Amino acid sequence: MYFDRPATATPACGDFSPAYDNRLPAAATAIPPALALRYSRLRLGEALSPEMRHPDVLHLVHGSERGARLRVPRDWLSVSLPLGAQLRVDAEELGWPIERGSVLVWRGAVQLASGNGGHWLSLCGSPQAWHRAGADAGLLGELFADEGRCPPLLARFLVRMAQALRKADGTGVAAPELLAGACVLVHEQQRPLRELLPRCSGRTTAARRRTLARLLRIQHLIRSQIGRSPDMAWLSRQGNYSTWHLSRIYRAAFGHTPSEYAARLRLQRALHLVRDTALPFCEITEACGFESQSSFCRAFKQFSGMTPGAARSAAIRSRAAAGIPC
Known part of the structure; x- marks a missing residue:
């Protein structure tokens, strides 16, 4: 399992080897008993609604197997990230996947679920719980609900918190520097939004x-x-x-306008499906919302500078040259 791996293993979101200790502040390499926080691990098919059990503490939830689900209540702030494969999110009557390497900051009710058994972490709690745990109220107040790239250090800090809490039987002991560092990293990740x-x-x-x-x-x-x-x-x-x-x-x-943004997202997804999968182009046309295969091919060539067939052939040759099985 992910948290059972030796220290020299390389997790999906970064290197957690002992050499990483040299890049942490000295105070953060120790785990003093100074921060009230509860750790929960969700296994196969398990579900958790933390407000029903411990509404006044900050929760670090670790989903580790297929079907594990977390229900975050209204008015809570959550910071969630997949460590392996996709993390399924449902909120505001919509559902979407979060890809590995991304982080979701969310204010309000949301449900998180393991898709194919990949590991994920979610740090969540009411505003009072965050403040009681020692998080900077000023930083929290400036956070927007948004999904973006996950800073590698953020994943490392949350994994270290989970490892420390797990060793303490989930009873709520972790280094305050790790929580403070995580808050700073999330706040810094959103700097482009504030600009x-x-x-x-x-x-x-x-x-x-x-x-x-x-x-x-x-x-x-x-x-x-x-x-x-x-x-x-x-x-x-x-x-x-x-x-x-x-x-x-x-x-x-x-x-750009909303329509231009949506068009770019569809073409980026189409480029990924053409290069990295063997899906027929007719299925990619439908999956990306194009009206016809001819309109898809025209838009794809304008976006990437080559036809879908040429792009797929180039990707296959590139993988073959690198010794990667096609």
């Missing part, structure tokens, strides 16, 4: 933050329905904007 605030509408910083939060929700809705063309009328209703106003402020913040 968008001057481009958002609003007379005050608080108003601009509300605008950006609404636009990020629209962006999330587009990502969660990548196989379909965006319904601009529906997206506009979700943000309480008119269609014209949504396109205008979305472009002002992100540099």
Whole structure:
């Protein structure tokens, strides 16, 4: 199992070898009994609703087998990341996968589930539990609900916390430096989002933050329905904007319209499926939401500079040259 591996093994999200200790602050290499936090490990088919058991403590939940599910309640803040394969997420009547190497920061109700048995971690709790555990209230208050690339150090810090808590029988003992470091890393990971605030509408910083939060929700809705063309009328209703106003402020913040963003996501997914799978092009056309195979081929060539057939052949030759089985 993932947490049973020797220290020299290489986990999916980074190197947890002893050499990593040299890159940590000295205080963080020890695990003093200073932080109240509860560790839970979910195995085959197990489910957990932490607010029913320990609503006032911060939870570090480790999903380790197929069917393991975590239900995070309303008003809680969660930081979740897959360590192996995909992590299935359900929230706001939508479902989508989080790929390995990503982190999801979420405010509110969400359900996390192991797909094919890959390991994942979620640090979650009410605002009071985060503060009681010693997290910086200022940093937490600036976090947006968003999915992005996972800083490798964040995965390492959370794994170290889980390992320490597991050794303590999950009774809530871990280094405060690890939690503080994790909060700083999540906050820093979202720096590019905060740099968008001057481009958002609003007379005050608080108003601009509300605008950006609404636009990020629209962006999330587009990502969660990548196989379909965006319904601009529906997206506009979700943000309480008119269609014209949504396109205008979305472009002002992100540099492109919602439709342009959705098109780029579909083509990026198509490029992955062409290069890294053997799916027939007709199935890729359908999976990525194109109206016909001819429209898919035209858009693909404009995006990548080559036809789907040429891109797949080039990927096969590249893997063969590297000695990677096709």
